[in-house]
Amino acid sequence: MLDRDVERLRRLDRLYHGTEAHCISELRMRKVVFHKLCAELRSRALLEETFHVTIEEQVAMFIHVVGHNWSNRPIAFEFMRSGETVSRYFNLVLDALCILARDLVCIKSIDTHQKITSSHGRFHPYFQGCIGALDGTHIPACVPMHMQDRFRGRKKFQSQNVLAAVDFDLRFLYVLAGWEGSAHDSYVLQDALSRTNGLKIPEGKYFLADAGYAARPGVLPPYRGTRYHLKEYKGAREPENPKELFNLRHPLLEQLLSEHLVP
Template sequence: MERNSIHKTVVGVAASALAFGALWIHRLKSRKQISHEHHVNRDCERENYINSILYRGDQNCIDIIRMRPVAFFNLCGILTRNNLLQSTRAVNVKEQVLIFLHIIGHNVRFRVIGSRYYRSIETIHRYFRIVLRAILKLYQLAIRLPDESTPLEIRNNSRFYPYFIDCVGALDGTHIRASVPPNIQGRFRSRKGGTTQNVLAAITFDLKFTYVLAGWEGSAHDSRVLTNALTRRRGFSIPEGKYYLADAGYGIRNEIISPYRGVRYHLKEFTNHRPENAKELFNLRHSSLRTTVERVFGILKKRFRVLDAEPFWDFQTQVDVVLACTIIHNHIMGVDPNDLINEELYEEHDHHSITSTLTQREEREEAREWATKRDEIAEAMWSDYIHRNI
């Protein structure tokens, strides 16, 4: 009796073990099959998504990576030909650049991009850094100082020519949101509130950057940033005898002409009241030309949402991203100047090392010289204006 009972127990345990083993083997096979099948789907889904961006119309491409396919493929070609980017076994150049543009175009976190492209966060982070470094190396190629010829936008417009014959562009600063450690936030707090970096840019009238200086704290005055740009090694330079237009915050100085203070300036101020004297007419046309800067800043921030959102990188990366956005902007303007977005719009620097190359007396003399030049332009402009309206 006991022997039968033991036998039945052994048989039951063995049967249970066999059943459990069979179930375990079945689960392992199922997991293996599911894992293998999921891996194949990731590759297919990724490829389908990339193709949907690049080959389903210009607008769809602009919505995702903020440029048309023609500009995208041209950018990939430049980076490849200059040996700045190379395809790897896992990620080709096309996908590397797509990931980077998707992030800066929409300020998307690495985790979100990773799930969209079926990549790990580490992979997204690594290729973002690789592409960012590659783009920055295009600065000298994409952002160039202007030549000494009169811009067509001036030469072909009787309101500006020949009065601004020696003008080669306009300059201004813009504030980009910045994230910095608490101990230095006071220096980066701008007049409008919030922490920002003050970015100086010189721009031609065909909407291209010719110089960009990023990284200054938001509390820095525009004229101080300009002084640094003019005195730093490989900094901002202006062809002899030429000048840039700037707002009143920069003051009138060597090779920089600002508007008259205390005189109507903004275009809306002249909507129902025509200019009444030479200074007002000068300010009106000065403003008409200088709005190019505001238009370019508007295009830049609309194209790259990362510039108008709370950053989630270290500060040096924030500075590098600003420069990369301006480089890509110039690339698009060179390859695809009729881009749809354009059509819709009208390390901390050692500031204590800045030294002036001129004495205060020399600076005052130069200011008087360029103030006189401004007066001459204004008087000539007013004389012709009165003559035509008699």
């Protein structure tokens, strides 16, 4: 048992304090971000260390489940723990992160971002009041056999249609998971807006959205039936009317939102 504990500590030390690239590959985040997350969970008393399992190890096991889609047994083997230990700490970390998300996943500011205001004539004042973008993404789902038809959509696998909204600093403002992969984006958005604890868009502000959503207060999609994708404007194909000009700037602004995205 002593040899096992020494080997585990050696592996964990290599995981937390190894190279930056290795940490990003295994933990899906930079070392400084990982340690800040653990420190935040520790300072808020959302997780507690035990004599045998540190908070860092608890979080690392959790990330291997959600970041690599590992099941219980491979994690138990990799971390030299029992399956019961892995399952118990996964649920503890999940509960802690759900509590932490209440303070982190929310609208931080309703001011028009500097990325827009500093681009006068291109994005400003045309996108004055834009506070971010929202879209749906399909996440693989493992569901019982009798429910699988509902989770089959345009993907080749069963999936959830997850709605996410982000601001121009790449911070999540809202996330709604659980809808079947067959659900249309507009239905998922309607559900998010109708919930008492759902997405609340401030008066006079709005999010960018793609053509899968209808225009409504707080949501600004591109013009339908008009060139939209950037590849359609390559070469000498300049916008020919105001609608095409708007549809050109719309995805450019979405691209500006995510151009600095890093793992």
